[in-house]
Amino acid sequence: MSDPTRIPGVEGAIVRKGDAGYEDVRSSQLWNGYQPRRHPDVIVRAASVRDVPAAIAMARAEGLRVAVRTGGHSWCGAPLRDGGMLLDLSALRRCAVDPARATATVEPGMLSAGLSRTLAGAGLAFPTGHCPTVALGGYLLSGGLGWNSGEWGPACASIRAIEAVTADGEVVRCDERENADLFWAARGAGPGFFAVVTAFRLALRPRPAAIATTSYVCHLGEVESLADWATDTAEELPPNVEVAFTLLTDAGSGEVVVSLSGTAFAGSHDEAARALAPLAGAPLSAPPLRRAVAEPTSMEALYARAAEVWPERHRYAADTLWSYADRGTLLSRLGDALSRAPSAKSLVLAPLAPASRNRELWRDMAFSALGDTEVAPYAVWDDPSRDEVNVRWLRETMASVAPLGTGHYIAEADLSADDSRARRSYTAADWARLGALRARYDPDGLFHSFP
Numbered sequence: 001m002s003d004p005t006r007i008p009g010v011e012g013a014i015v016r017k018g019d020a021g022y023e024d025v026r027s028s029q030l031w032n033g034y035q036p037r038r039h040p041d042v043i044v045r046a047a048s049v050r051d052v053p054a055a056i057a058m059a060r061a062e063g064l065r066v067a068v069r070t071g072g073h074s075w076c077g078a079p080l081r082d083g084g085m086l087l088d089l090s091a092l093r094r095c096a097v098d099p100a101r102a103t104a105t106v107e108p109g110m111l112s113a114g115l116s117r118t119l120a121g122a123g124l125a126f127p128t129g130h131c132p133t134v135a136l137g138g139y140l141l142s143g144g145l146g147w148n149s150g151e152w153g154p155a156c157a158s159i160r161a162i163e164a165v166t167a168d169g170e171v172v173r174c175d176e177r178e179n180a181d182l183f184w185a186a187r188g189a190g191p192g193f194f195a196v197v198t199a200f201r202l203a204l205r206p207r208p209a210a211i212a213t214t215s216y217v218c219h220l221g222e223v224e225s226l227a228d229w230a231t232d233t234a235e236e237l238p239p240n241v242e243v244a245f246t247l248l249t250d251a252g253s254g255e256v257v258v259s260l261s262g263t264a265f266a267g268s269h270d271e272a273a274r275a276l277a278p279l280a281g282a283p284l285s286a287p288p289l290r291r292a293v294a295e296p297t298s299m300e301a302l303y304a305r306a307a308e309v310w311p312e313r314h315r316y317a318a319d320t321l322w323s324y325a326d327r328g329t330l331l332s333r334l335g336d337a338l339s340r341a342p343s344a345k346s347l348v349l350a351p352l353a354p355a356s357r358n359r360e361l362w363r364d365m366a367f368s369a370l371g372d373t374e375v376a377p378y379a380v381w382d383d384p385s386r387d388e389v390n391v392r393w394l395r396e397t398m399a400s401v402a403p404l405g406t407g408h409y410i411a412e413a414d415l416s417a418d419d420s421r422a423r424r425s426y427t428a429a430d431w432a433r434l435g436a437l438r439a440r441y442d443p444d445g446l447f448h449s450f451p
């Protein structure tokens with residue numbers, strides 16, 4: 001008798017709606033505890049790259065639309081659709097490093113901290129995402145704003161080639177010469193990409209020998225002057241200093257505070273300290289709650305801190321806005337909003353120029369930085385009965401800064417908020433080009449497009 005959990009040519013397991021265990025598999029597809037109630041007909045868990053063309057052939061034969069999932073970190077649950085096939089690539093985690101060429105060929109399921117650790121052994125690095133468990137698949141396809149991107153650019157700028165399976169089941173290699181259009185789209189289309197990426201060939205960097213951070217935590221009343229000062233000071237900083245604001249509730253006092261941090265990735269501690277020097281003397285009207293100057297740190301410590309910022313097994317609603325507005329105005333509006341947040345776990349991140357000031361690093365790709373600040377408010381809570389009030393807070397917060405915005409970052413935009421979020425994540429020309437390429441590469445709409 002044939003096994004209903006297997007398909008010919010596919011090594012990985014499949015589970016269909018109605019099967020015992022379906023709900024456990026479905027709900028484990030997303031990292032976020034707050035999930036859309038959407039139900040694919042069948043979930044195929046690829047065991048190897050070879051399973052992907054076979055799964056696409058099955059979807060075509062059964063008339064199923066296909067959604068793809070790698071790490072499941074899409075805040076808005078993009079991989080989870082009603083009906084059709086969900087193709088789960090999370091088990092595809094192979095990584096082959098070529099230290100002599102400073103390149104790696106990586107499958108999409110490799111996680112950020114895992115890649116960082118693997119490369120460290122070879123004295124190499126990559127602009128991996130800030131969260132340790134973000135998978136390369138969706139991260140690189142969306143652009144990827146990771147560690148030290150001021151110097152290295154968005155992560156997708158370091159993709160040299162991809163291997164993908166197209167809607168007609170063909171395995172294709174794409175780079176700047178071969179299938180160049182698909183390669184262009186794979187660097188930024190994110191949840192709107194119209195093929196399945198099974199491998200990325202990445203250019204690597206020498207691993208920074210030292211990392212150091214200068215940081216302040218201050219009363220919220222300082223936010224405007226601190227933001228104005230940091231804006232001027234950032235001009236003096238070399239690109240290997242990553243500057244970010246965080247608005248959060250201080251766990252001890254319950255007060256909403258502003259934190260400013262500069263993290264330098266350098267060849268030695270002295271070099272890092274010199275790079276951070278302009279950030280040492282913030283003009284504050286009161287002593288800061290905490291201050292550290294050129295404190296040595298490590299990738300492991302940065303990832304441990306990120307895991308605290310985004311705790312696992314919580315409920316999240318997130319959104320983003322690119323802006324060229326005055327940072328003092330932008331951040332004080334967001335600080336006011338955070339003071340009204342229903343959950344003290346909620347926070348706002350605001351990196352300065354997270355895609356690098358060097359536009360050459362993100363030339364000729366679907367991704368564009370549409371502002372010089374990216375703000376990302378996160379509603380974070382754990383009680384399901386508080387879903388509505390937390391989502392409403394996020395929407396109201398975004399509405400309060402919408403007039404200052406110039407677009408969204410597709411990796412973290414709340415695509416469920418309105419129909420125009422995806423379009424406003426691209427320049428008009430790039431959006432038109434993505435639409436034309438989708439019509440060419442996936443004329444029957446096999447793959448789901450932006451949610």
Ligand SMILES: Cc1cc2nc3c(=O)[nH]c(=O)nc-3n(C[C@H](O)[C@H](O)[C@H](O)COP(=O)(O)OP(=O)(O)OC[C@H]3O[C@@H](n4cnc5c(N)ncnc54)[C@H](O)[C@@H]3O)c2cc1C
Binds near residue numbers: 072074144196310412
């Ligand atoms: C805690 C947390 C921290 C984050 N930090 C950062 C950060 O520092 N920088 C940043 O840039 N982003 C960050 N993000 C956003 C993150 O990059 C995106 O959510 C990204 O989509 C995650 O990748 P994933 O593989 O988990 O995506 P998934 O949720 O698995 O997939 C999202 C969509 O991408 C497409 N997709 C995924 N893999 C493939 C593939 N192999 N082939 C074709 N299409 C595919 C699908 O359309 C899918 O719907 C963060 C997200 C979270 C939850």
